[in-house]
Amino acid sequence: MKRSLRLLRPAGLAAAALLALSACSKKSATTAAAAAPAQRTVLIGIIGKSQTNDVFQAAHAGARDAARELGPKYGVHVEIEIRTPNDEDATKQAEAIEALARRGADGIALSCSEANTVTPSIDKAVAKGIPVMCFDSDAPQSKRFAYYGTDDAYCGAIIMQRLAEEMGHHGSVAILAGNQSAPNLQKRVQGAKETLAKYPDMKLNDPGVFYHVETPEKAAEAVANAQNANPGIKGWAFVGGWPLFTADALKWPAGSIKVVSCDALPAQLNYIRDGHVGTLFAQDCYGWGHKSVEILLEKIMHDKSPDPARVIDPLTEVTKANVDSYAKNWSKWLAR
Structure with missing residues (x-):
């Protein structure tokens, strides 16, 4: 008795080839996804003096904008955690530093309401390997690595x-x-x-x-x-x-x-x-947040500190002659 042979038609061959190719592609994609490292999240804490002071609202906006703009440059996702107390309170600032340290923050920037109160908490965070910098109001006797703000x-x-x-x-x-x-x-x-x-x-x-x-x-x-x-x-x-x-x-x-x-x-x-x-x-209130995130990312990602450690932003004089042109900055900075 003759054995009957079942031959695949050309269309069947093509379909089989496509299925095989698709399976290989899916396997390759799965393998590549498994091999690709997950994007690192960098957590940066921002502590102003008080939520009720508009200059710190501007600083918060600057920090968030910097996170969006600079994360891709460093290949990371930058998360900003605002820990500014509702009202000015150096003790609450110290508690905020310690809470961020427990959270595993990668870096912290703060404006000191009272330097002596926050210095021990700054030094504890630095001892844990967390870089801390000051903006606006400094704690020069602490172990903070940089300051950004006004002379x-x-x-x-x-x-x-x-x-x-x-x-x-x-x-x-x-x-x-x-x-x-x-x-x-x-x-x-x-x-x-x-x-x-x-x-x-x-x-x-x-x-x-x-x-x-x-x-x-x-x-x-x-x-x-x-x-x-x-x-x-x-x-x-x-x-x-x-x-x-x-x-x-x-x-x-x-x-x-x-x-x-x-x-x-x-x-x-x-x-x-x-x-x-x-x-x-x-003052560069918006820059207190934006520049602080820039400085911290350089420290966190490349272990680079500014030289000199005190980075002074220039004051901008505003009078009737330029008030309207200066106002346009705020339209850009705080556009949401």
Whole structure:
């Protein structure tokens, strides 16, 4: 009896070949996926002074933008964890550093409300191999590896110098100074006082330096109370822009009392436009977050520290001449 042979037709051969090719492709893809390493996640903690202060909202935005922009450059996914306390509290900042260390953070950036309180927690994190840097307000005696922000003595000096120019180098002035324990603000006050001493026809009111809780409402209240109690004050040096973060904070006719302030956030720009403030000196609040993430990624991925360790950002002068062009930065920085 003849054995019957079943021959595959050409179409059947083609189908069989396609099935075999598909199976090989799937196997190759599966093998490649298994061989490819999972993308590393880099966790960076950001700790500002307070959630209620707009400058730290800008810093948070900068950090998140840097994570999106720079992660692909380093081949990692960058996760930002904001641990800024609701209100300014150095003890809560120290607790936030320690919580991030327990979480296994790859790096931490913070603005110190009070350097002595946070330094032990910074040093503990560094001892665990976590690089820590400061922005805005430094802890120079800690083991932090870098600082990014303003030259605070210069900031206070340039604010007072410009106020003197706007007052014609004559009259009584006061300084609005925020948290008395903040090391960056202490340096600004000192810079302002040293500059004021250069003008013999100007004097610091007695009392001359007014401290307050760093919220817009408390700052505006401090200015109003001080001015009512000391009507001889003819000029204010704000070493932080706190009262200008809220509307209608300055209760006098525009220009009747001269004001020069630090910071140039969106709410503050209207005080330039209406003439209540002559000059704003803008810090790189957005850059506090963005640049800090850049510096930390270089440290985490390449073990590179900036040289020098203190990276100073220049202040930007904002007046009526450039206020509208400067405002466009915020449209870009905070677009969401």
